[in-house]
Amino acid sequence: MTISKQSKKRRLVPPHVESLEAYKPGKPPDELKKELGLERIINLASNENSLGAPKSVAKAIAEGVANLQSYPESGGLTLRAALAERYRVKVENVAIGSGSESILANIIRAFLHDDDEVLTTEGTFIGFYVLVNAKGIKMVKVPLKDYGFDLEAISAAINERTKLIYLCNPNNPTGTIFRRKEFEKFMSLVPEHVLVVLDEAYYEFAFKEPSYPDSMTYRLDNVLTLRTFSKAYGMAGLRLGYGFGHDRLIDFINRIKLPFEPNILAHHAGMAALQDRDFLLKTIKMNEEGMAYLTTELDRLGLRRIPSYANFIMIEMGSQEKAMRLFNGVMRRGIAIRPLPAFGLPTCLRMTIGTEEENRLLVRALEETLKAE
Numbered sequence: 223m224t225i226s227k228q229s230k231k232r233r234l235v236p237p238h239v240e241s242l243e244a245y246k247p248g249k250p251p252d253e254l255k256k257e258l259g260l261e262r263i264i265n266l267a268s269n270e271n272s273l274g275a276p277k278s279v280a281k282a283i284a285e286g287v288a289n290l291q292s293y294p295e296s297g298g299l300t301l302r303a304a305l306a307e308r309y310r311v312k313v314e315n316v317a318i319g320s321g322s323e324s325i326l327a328n329i330i331r332a333f334l335h336d337d338d339e340v341l342t343t344e345g346t347f348i349g350f351y352v353l354v355n356a357k358g359i360k361m362v363k364v365p366l367k368d369y370g371f372d373l374e375a376i377s378a379a380i381n382e383r384t385k386l387i388y389l390c391n392p393n394n395p396t397g398t399i400f401r402r403k404e405f406e407k408f409m410s411l412v413p414e415h416v417l418v419v420l421d422e423a424y425y426e427f428a429f430k431e432p433s434y435p436d437s438m439t440y441r442l443d444n445v446l447t448l449r450t451f452s453k454a455y456g457m458a459g460l461r462l463g464y465g466f467g468h469d470r471l472i473d474f475i476n477r478i479k480l481p482f483e484p485n486i487l488a489h490h491a492g493m494a495a496l497q498d499r500d501f502l503l504k505t506i507k508m509n510e511e512g513m514a515y516l517t518t519e520l521d522r523l524g525l526r527r528i529p530s531y532a533n534f535i536m537i538e539m540g541s542q543e544k545a546m547r548l549f550n551g552v553m554r555r556g557i558a559i560r561p562l563p564a565f566g567l568p569t570c571l572r573m574t575i576g577t578e579e580e581n582r583l584l585v586r587a588l589e590e591t592l593k594a595e
């Protein structure tokens with residue numbers, strides 16, 4: 223039967239899939255370079271680690287290539303045990319996946335059905351919106367408050383169909399955090415049957431802040447923590463993320479998960495990265511220094527920045543037109559930063575903190591663009 227004949231009788235895809243749009247990647251760097259006549263493009267648009275990946279990881283991958291003919295260890299017990307030891311939990315409390323986004327996808331697939339609703343904020347990680355929409359689940363979004371999660375408004379919006387609440391701390395793309403006190407009050411108001419997904423993709427950049435509520439210090443039965451090797455460990459291209467939660471929740475996630483994700487090289491790489499404390503410390507130091515420098519410089523340029531606890535800074539330009547002018551000017555000078563209409567923040571721009579040189583070039587590009595106006 224052809225698709226067109228079939229579609230007369232039955233829909234090819236459900237309406238919520240019909241209305242989705244495929245992810246639109248940016249132009250490949252080589253194409254952009256040609257178009258703009260540039261020799262080099264610095265990507266400060268994706269919150270990647272400008273230090274690259276740890277050398278220890280490259281070595282582990284090279285060694286792991288000898289095992290490429292084999293499927294990865296089913297259940298990922300070695301890597302899960304290493305994570306369990308590091309975070310002082312049981313192996314049964316640890317999930318791994320091809321990026322934390324894959325674990326998020328499995329959580330959505332495992333727990334949401336029928337008239338369940340999810341609750342979150344406007345202006346948070348777009349990947350979450352996409353996954354929920356792809357499943358056709360109703361999503362309620364509360365407005366941001368001062369560019370951060372309004373936990374009071376979120377708790378007030380819980381209804382009898384609310385099944386899952388997504389929080390992101392620090393929040394992408396705003397960089398803000400909610401504090402221990404706010405989180406504790408919030409959790410006291412969330413019914414136990416409501417799952418809270420706490421996305422801590424940028425945890426390593428925030429944990430030093432004393433008021434930051436590291437979800438692993440609470441061990442709440444209805445909280446699932448998500449973390450990643452993509453950011454602080456510089457391994458975004460490998461796709462390796464992990465999560466923690468109550469045994470029962472992790473068991474359901476494992477039932478849904480593709481049995482052999484993440485791939486075997488990611489397993490090797492994760493084990494090596496966990497041992498590489500020096501790389502992590504170097505990343506955190508680079509970020510702290512970059513944050514201090516960019517904070518001072520953005521203030522000097524009169525750009526309105528939102529205080530950030532992550533490896534990026536968001537600025538508020540006041541209008542989409544101004545934001546796009548600055549974005550285009552910086553792009554023409556060889557630096558990609560992130561406009562945020564898809565996140566629901568069209569008047570803002572997000573820039574990743576890079577190496578000292580990248581940060582200097584970013585400031586120069588911002589300054590030149592502003593002066594040219």
Ligand SMILES: Cc1ncc(COP(=O)(O)O)c(C=O)c1O
Nearest residue numbers: 321322323347394423450452463
């Ligand atoms: C808040 C947040 N969660 C999850 C992810 C995805 O992480 P991963 O690469 O582990 O899938 C990102 C990536 O940008 C992110 O910003």
